[in-house]
Amino acid sequence: MGQIYLVRHGQASFGSADYDQLSVLGTEQARLLGQWFANSRQVFQRVVTGAMKRHRQTADACLAELPKALLADTDWQTDAGFNEFDHEQVLLRHRPDFADPAAFKPFMAKHAEAERAFRVIFDEAMARWMGGAHDADYTESWPAFRARCVGALERLAAAAAPAQTIVVFTSGGTIATLCHHLLGLPDEQLFDLTASLVNCSVTKLLYQPGKVGLSYLNNYAHLEWLGEADAVTYR
Template identity: 65%
Template sequence: MGQIYLVRHGQASFGSANYDQLSDLGAAQARLLGEWFANAKQRFDRVVTGALRRHRQTADACFSVLPKSSIAETDWVTDPGFDEYNHHEVLVRHHPPFEDPEEVKRFLASHPKAKHAFQEIFQVAMARWMSGEHDGDYAEPWPVFRERCVAALQRLLDGADKSQNIIVFTSGGTIATLCQHLLGIGDRQVAELNWSLVNCAVTKLLYRPGHVTLSTLNNYAHLEWLGDANSITYR
């Protein structure tokens, strides 16, 4: 039986002009994951990343502390099918003032519980995107995103040997959507699951020909290793 490790990227640069960039903490989270794998003597037959910068940066930081024998550079593959949905478009279709990054900064600076207030707005924006009532407003409507994620997983399975260990560096929305596909949960549960996924947490799938199942969800024991609550982030 083969294993697929779905890794959510490390903490990105929330609130900055370029979100698609790991923070210093995000890089440290990825190195902790690499140390965890090294301690477990884990070897990977393939490494797959989405096409976003934060995906590759997470992979690079993780493997920077793993033995060279853990994976061959030639076995790295980029598949944009594992990319996140366009969170900026989802947000501004509901709240147009956030088209301006400076407005986001002003909002965050003006609220005592800024991240909580921002998440409330984003939850409503997600509900709008997933409702199916405004698909024409989005370059990638929710059903199209969902189909893209499932197709990426199927490509991975089609190209895998029956007992490979494969690691995929991707995003929370993608992982939550793949869990929906495997578990048959509703759209509302996908959004709620997405909020709970920790940066650099690991979700593991088991597969054999014609069959794939969820084994573990949102494992971040490698971040708890240090006993530092600040190492566990959700945005």
């Protein structure tokens, strides 16, 4: 039976001009995961990254911690099927006023619990995106995103040799969508699943011909064990 490790990227640069860039903490989270893999003597026959910069940065920082001998025969590839949905577009279709930083920053500043207030707004934006009534408003609708993610996983598993161990560096929305698919969950549960995923957490899948199943979800013990108090983040 083969194994696929889905790794959510490290903390990105939320609120900056370039979100698709690991923060200093995000790079450290990736390094901690790499140390965990190294301590486990984990060998990967294939490394897959989405096409986003934060995916490759996470992979590079993580796997730099492994002894070179463990990666000597590893095949690297990029598959944009594992890219995240356009979270900025999803938010702005619901709240067009947030396109102007002069509106967004005061909104965040006036709430004592800004993270919670933003989560409410973003859940509403996700519900609009997934509801089906506004598909034409989006470059990629929810059904199209789900099909893209599932297709990428099925393509990967079908091309993999039996008993290979593969690591995929991707995003939270992609991982949540794949687990949502594998577990047969209703759409509304995707919100909580996405919000629960920790930066640089690991979700493990097992595959055999014609079948992929979930082994474990959102493991971040490496951050709790090796990291400082602020090592666990959600965005």
